[in-house]
Amino acid sequence: MSVNEPNILTNSTSNTVEPTRIDQTLRATRALELARQTLQIEADAIIALRDRLSNNAVSAPDTPFAQAVALLLACSGRVVVSGIGKSGHIARKIAATLASTGTPAFFIHPAEAAHGDLGMVTEQDAFIAISNSGETAELMAIVPSVKRMGASLIAMTGNDASELAKLATVHLNVKVDQEACPLNLAPTASTTATLALGDALAVALLDARGFREEDFARSHPGGALGRRLLTHVRDVMRSGDAIPAVTADISLSAALLEITRKGIAMTAVVDAQFRPIGVFTDGDLRRLIEQVQDFSKLKIADVMHPNPHTIGPDQLAVDAVHDMEQYRINQLLVTDDSGKLVGALHIHDLTRAKVI
Template sequence: MSTSKHNFIDLGRQVLDIEQAAIAGLYPALDDQFSSACQLMMDCAGKVIVIGMGKSGHIGGKIAATLASTGTPAFFVHPGEASHGDLGMVSANDVVLAISNSGETAELLGLIPVLKRLGVQLIALTGKPESTLAKLADVHISIAVEQEACPLGLAPTASTTATLVMGDALAVALLNARGFSADDFALSHPGGSLGKRLLLRLEDLMHSGERVPRVHTEATISEALLEMSRKGLGMTAVVNGDNQLQGIFTDGDLRRILDHRVDIHQTAIAEVMTRKPVTANTNMLAAQALKIMEDKKINGLFVMDEQHRPIGALNMHDLLRAGVL
């Protein structure tokens, strides 16, 4: 059968319409049972164990990962493996989140007697409130949909979308209840760019010691340029006899003074430096420094100690190398 380009688009839009309706249909399920499920997971002294077969299992894996990364310790256990030893991972302190659209998945139902004997609290996500799993659960949340996006009504499509969205609703509700912060999130994602943006502080990436470009106020512009060339940051701090910052001089400042035909060999850097520059401290997050640079349209920052002495310096290239930019 031939299908035109427009047929593909229409079919795709039909799927989106059906799945949007499935999500909208979840609102009634956000009731006392939803609240009870959140409270069970909030009070859980152990971990949330997510179980599901087939497509529900794939969605369950994602839900477990989302819970774990947002402050609720969780992991996924395959029901087939659970009945052959992996159920030993489950303790009485845990909460089990069982997912089955039909509520009659044999592999899940076979685990219920053992879970009940352990005294484990059971939350069920099903599309059938009258199903066996729903009735055996301590808490049941409906993920029922009116129709699947699959025209045959066979392939889990709208139902898996609804399940995933309900899992997100549980995870985010718990995240807020726990007061889970961006820093907390970054601690579980230290290897990613998000973790770097949130956790790296300026003391972790700044140039320090002899690598900090600095000249005294009586130095000439040409001497300042030599210091900038040696240190390679496109700027230099200008300090007094006590090493306190008086100003900075940058590549941009150089371009501006050249327009005025200033004698770089005779003019003191103090006459052309930028006074009261924006600075930072060692505890500042790299992400904060990036925002300051973007807002102020500058390419570098000096890091100061409590006596207003430059103890570090960094520029956009340092942020780029660290994966912050």
């Protein structure tokens, strides 16, 4: 290198080598390479598992997966899922997914089961045992007892010839060609495939049971979906004296006082039977000011919007959100089956209730 040639490996200000930056680049490149490789290996494992489920050698009802679904549907007790180590973590998640989608299930630790917790299992239950090797000592210590008490046994292993697979009523093969771990040791692709198959079981079961959004919401009352599907208009509407309402014969000024008192930026206009015949909002007032200089002598009937949008108190609050979005309004009147005004709803009420 001549004295006039720049040194690309040196810092321009200090002329010192920057090994840290080079090392960081190499580490980042290696990390991205391993990430892509991991995702590809795990994706391939799931695709291979999918293809293995639809074995053309047997009819659909005779596949192990279909047999497992039928067994779980016929279970009059609960589904007990067990495994140890990484398989134990997967077993916990599968049990939780089953329980939240209409199949009563719980996790049991095989070591604890061997010391008394097996008493939670009954002959009406179905037992799902998860072990990649199919020879896990802690699991194999309790499987004979599970079989003796009469519970159905579904095994999820990566080894058709394993002792656990042989003892099972139904064996689901979750074998993978390789783990994503560069050492081919850490459970990675195998646990991903097992988890995916557990999800497949849960989805097949919820569909067979006719499990719907409303059922899901009942088991998730604290979640966003639960609030959306369990909250009704009557739960969040303003009622009684909090309803802004005036009759058609009063002045606009009196109606504005009612809007101010009730703090919902609108008032309903009702007939003698307290049925809404119109509505007037803050937005209507702003538009009116632009058009009319003196409106002190106006009646509310002269400026109200007739035939206001309404909703029933027993409808879901999420339906009110839909109506407000569709009609581009911020308030909604609530009427009963006879058409009588029983409540009022502002979009802020829905926000506070976390429906939105």
